[in-house]
Amino acid sequence: MSNTLKKEDDKMYTTTLCFLLKKDKILLGMKKTGFGQGKYNGFGGKLKDGETILQATVRELKEESGIQVAEGQLAYVGKLDFIFPASPQLRHDVHIFLVHTWQGEPVETKEMKPQWFSQSDIPYNEMWQDDIYWLPTVLAGKIIEGTVIFAENNEDVAEFKFL
Numbered sequence: 641m642s643n644t645l646k647k648e649d650d651k652m653y654t655t656t657l658c659f660l661l662k663k664d665k666i667l668l669g670m671k672k673t674g675f676g677q678g679k680y681n682g683f684g685g686k687l688k689d690g691e692t693i694l695q696a697t698v699r700e701l702k703e704e705s706g707i708q709v710a711e712g713q714l715a716y717v718g719k720l721d722f723i724f725p726a727s728p729q730l731r732h733d734v735h736i737f738l739v740h741t742w743q744g745e746p747v748e749t750k751e752m753k754p755q756w757f758s759q760s761d762i763p764y765n766e767m768w769q770d771d772i773y774w775l776p777t778v779l780a781g782k783i784i785e786g787t788v789i790f791a792e793n794n795e796d797v798a799e800f801k802f803l
């Protein structure tokens with residue numbers, strides 16, 4: 641591996657992502673600010689210093705949707721490594737969780753506008769383009785691990801691999 645690649649690896653940051661499920665519905669949020677603005681996605685964000693992945697998942701869900709969960713209500717479903725060859729500093733991994741029970745009702749926050757969708761009508765064309773490669777597998781009950789390599793425009797998926 642070249643030194644350049646090693647340097648990029650060192651810079652990788654960690655994020656969380658979680659999806660609430662209720663019967664045949666899934667809760668997505670329209671991201672109003674920051675990375676992924678204008679896309680529907682689950683709720684999550686970067687780990688803060690000293691935080692565990694579970695703590696960050698609970699905190700981000702609360703900040704972005706008003707929903708409170710206990711760590712024990714988070715079901716781990718997988719991990720993805722997002723690689724942006726045109727912008728190596730964007731590289732990050734995401735730890736993904738499903739939530740079936742929680743406290744409170746979703747509310748609009750300054751970061752996200754929550755909306756329930758039928759699981760058979762997920763708006764993949766308004767989401768990150770990698771989601772259609774792995775979210776159906778997660779919703780089918782499988783645990784995933786994979787790598788996404790984005791194209792030069794940092795939007796299209798150049799390659800998706802399940803490990």
Ligand SMILES: Nc1[nH]c(=O)nc2c1ncn2[C@H]1C[C@H](O)[C@@H](COP(=O)(O)OP(=O)(O)OP(=O)(O)O)O1
Pocket residue numbers: 655656657673674675676681682683684685686687722734768769770771
């Ligand atoms: N390609 C991708 N596909 C996807 O489904 N989710 C992605 C994604 N790339 C990033 N995400 C998720 C992970 C995480 O939940 C969120 C981005 O988190 P960031 O922390 O980078 O953004 P924020 O603007 O929310 O920053 P903070 O609130 O400061 O943490 O988007």
